Amino acid sequence: MDFDHKPRILFLYGSLRERSYSRLLAEEAARIVTDFGAEGKFFDPRGLPLYGAEPDTHPKVQELRELSLWSEGQVWSSPELHGNISGLMKTQIDWIPLSIGAIRPTQGRTLAVMQVSGGSQSFNAVNTMRLLGRWMRMFTIPNQSSVAKAYQEFHEDGRMKQSAYRDRVVDVMEELYRFTRLLRERVDELSDRHSERKAKAAQAIAEAAEKAVQS
Numbered sequence: 765m766d767f768d769h770k771p772r773i774l775f776l777y778g779s780l781r782e783r784s785y786s787r788l789l790a791e792e793a794a795r796i797v798t799d800f801g802a803e804g805k806f807f808d809p810r811g812l813p814l815y816g817a818e819p820d821t822h823p824k825v826q827e828l829r830e831l832s833l834w835s836e837g838q839v840w841s842s843p844e845l846h847g848n849i850s851g852l853m854k855t856q857i858d859w860i861p862l863s864i865g866a867i868r869p870t871q872g873r874t875l876a877v878m879q880v881s882g883g884s885q886s887f888n889a890v891n892t893m894r895l896l897g898r899w900m901r902m903f904t905i906p907n908q909s910s911v912a913k914a915y916q917e918f919h920e921d922g923r924m925k926q927s928a929y930r931d932r933v934v935d936v937m938e939e940l941y942r943f944t945r946l947l948r949e950r951v952d953e954l955s956d957r958h959s960e961r962k963a964k965a966a967q968a969i970a971e972a973a974e975k976a977v978q979s
Contacts (some may be wrong), residue, residue, distance in 0.1 A: 778842035778853030872951035
């Protein structure tokens with residue numbers, strides 16, 4: 765494959781509020797990672813149905829899945845609600861399947877996780893997203909961002925104030941950019957699994973036997 769293009773990063777955020785701090789954090793992270801040389805795209809979750817409430821042919825579901833396939837890395841930014849990620853964040857992740865036929869929309873992508881809290885600093889949401897990222901067969905980078913009392917950390921125009929919290933976001937995006945560039949050329953090798961090779965070989969034998977019977 766040709767990897768001359770900029771690393772492709774998809775941003776998901778977990779709140780529909782007019783002043784959504786998970787979205788503002790994602791937007792700040794996007795500005796930073798594009799300065800490093802990446803290309804960023806956002807999925808707007810407005811209009812995305814609850815998982816299972818509509819068929820997967822729904823336009824918003826198709827849009828989300830196409831963006832996941834486009835991406836080489838992703839950033840998930842969620843508020844912490846009742847000690848966990850938001851329902852909207854989980855809905856987005858639920859709509860991205862482990863596989864679509866022979867295609868895996870998330871396997872081998874890098875992932876950075878971030879959260880915002882209204883109170884003291886917590887890591888419940890990022891810990892949940894790490895679990896989900898592993899389940900989705902993504903390479904979740906070691907660094908992460910958790911912004912406490914997020915309402916204090918952004919200017920009126922939505923830009924993040926200079927602080928140790930913003931410095932951490934820079935660290936996370938720098939790490940995501942580097943990991944994405946390093947891993948995207950080796951994804952096929954790194955995500956190659958014995959069990960999947962075995963299943964494909966068995967399927968090929970079965971198909972060959974069926975053709976032999978038919979002929």
